[in-house]
Amino acid sequence: MPNSSPEPEIGTRERLLDTAEELFSAHGLRETTMRQITAGAGANLAAxxxxxxxxxxxxxxxxxRRLEPMNAERLRLLDEALAxxxxxxxxxxxxxxxxIVPALRLGRGAGxxxxxLMARAHLAPDPELRRLVAGQFEDVARRFxxxxxxxxxxxxxxxxFWRVFFVVGSMCHTALNTALLSEVTHGRCTADDEDAVLARLLDFAVAGVSTAAHTTTSAAPPARGPRAPGARP
Amino acid sequence: MPNSSPEPEIGTRERLLDTAEELFSAHGLRETTMRQITAGAGANLAAxxxxxxxxxxxxxxxxxRRLEPMNAERLRLLDEALAxxxxxxxxxxxxxxxxIVPALRLGRGAGxxxxxLMARAHLAPDPELRRLVAGQFEDVARRFxxxxxxxxxxxxxxxxFWRVFFVVGSMCHTALNTALLSEVTHGRCTADDEDAVLARLLDFAVAGVSTAAHTTTSAAPPARGPRAPGARP
DNA sequence: GGGGCTGTGAAACAATCGTTTGAAACGTAC
DNA sequence: GTACGTTTCAAACGATTGTTTCACAGCCCC
Structure with a gap:
């Protein structure tokens, strides 16, 4: 019979992945149960x-399924920039x-x-899973x-490496806790305008990464007098 | 009888808090069971x-127990700086x-x-717990x-607020994933020297927070030619 | 020596977890 | 139609979860 339903015949396997992704992102890995996933996907528990x-x-x-294309896009954009x-x-x-952009884009497309989800990947408690996810980022780390x-x-x-590491932390925190930021600031700071968030994060990252490492280990920390605080051009 | 044991009579309640804190930090909240906690503390399951x-x-x-003194110390140091x-x-x-320092200190003292643990506090899945923890940071957010x-x-x-938010992300990520950084960089970057990590994080944070918001939303992104990368006075 | 209070002990509670089972329904090729 | 491999189904499995129960020990005070 001709399939005229709005959904173009999505298989059970794909539906499971979709709803699992959604639930994992919303509530975490451990706290999402098989029964929630299968029920949400309209499938049997054993599926x-x-x-x-x-x-x-x-x-x-x-x-x-998500990290592979995201990192591929990262490398593609990097190649463009280098070219x-x-x-x-x-x-x-x-x-x-x-x-940064491919990571933020991940939050706007499907779902x-x-x-x-990407943020959670960085701090999964399961060491085996961490290693699996870390493997996905090896090329990216080397190339960047x-x-x-x-x-x-x-x-x-x-x-x-350290500074990019810090940037990743900012990205993950932005992904997970903008709701908390909005709460603490009483609605003053929201992530409604995603372009604005991206611009802010990019400004922050560029400034942080491009800073001169003036006090790596043992340079006297506050040894340069009452330096003008916000002294910027 | 006179208690001559090396431990000066630590109560069950305190022992439970200590081992719970240790296990929570190491393995996460949800994945730590009551039986692990009570067994580690040498107490009964019902304790x-x-x-x-x-x-x-x-x-x-x-x-x-930990966040309260940490935030008090933050405010104390802030008062000092302002004075x-x-x-x-x-x-x-x-x-x-x-x-930043009181947060990093938290990782060096007892346990x-x-x-x-502090990092996990920022991304706890339980909304009720998140609100409780967020409440601990209200004063800090306002004062800073x-x-x-x-x-x-x-x-x-x-x-x-946004930039401090990014800094918090870097801090949390540093707290949780330095092992992953060491792994990805093949041992090139480790968190062995905590003073060095602090210095790096501080450099990064100062640069990121003090940057001028030159492109908030729609300013042309790469409109200033091949600017010298690390060129700052 | 008793009453009251605090704390500990072993055992069991109901609930939920991920996984397994065996049979039924499916489409397809012969 | 029949056989076959694939997929779905309801039901149950054993294990583990947080919590509760009730009996018992310790201690202080009257």
């Missing part, structure tokens, strides 16, 4: 074990944009909790490390 | 429910130090997972918001 083998395997597939620079030093802001080294030729590699 | 009423109440008390500045603008780095507004008189309040 997950049939299609994926176990809940852990389902989680891994949920992550892989645009030619033999010159690549623009730092362009490099960081290539790193809207994907951004939170090299690109940043080109954009900031003076800084040692360790420094650059 | 938690007797002393605290429920597991949720235990979690809340674990958080409160030092007198009628001048307070030093931005001093203000951020007052904000060593307290830093991770005012101080930052003094240190950076030009920037609007919203911007400042």
């Amino acid at each position: 997950v074990n049939y299609h994926f083998g176990s809940k852990t395997a389902l989680v891994a597939e949920v992550f892989r 645009r620079a030619g033999d010159d030093r690549p623009d730092l802001r362009a490099v960081l944009t290539a790193f 809207q909790g994907l951004f939170q 490390g090299a690109a940043l080294s080109l954009a900031l030729p003076g800084a040692p590699m360790d420094e650059l | 938690v429910n007797y002393h605290f009423g429920s597991k949720t109440a235990l979690v809340a008390e674990v958080f409160r 030092r500045a007198g009628d001048d603008r307070p030093d931005l780095r001093a203000v951020l130090t007052a904000f 060593q997972g307290l830093f991770q 918001g005012a101080a930052l507004s003094l240190a950076l008189p030009g920037a609007p309040m919203d911007e400042l």
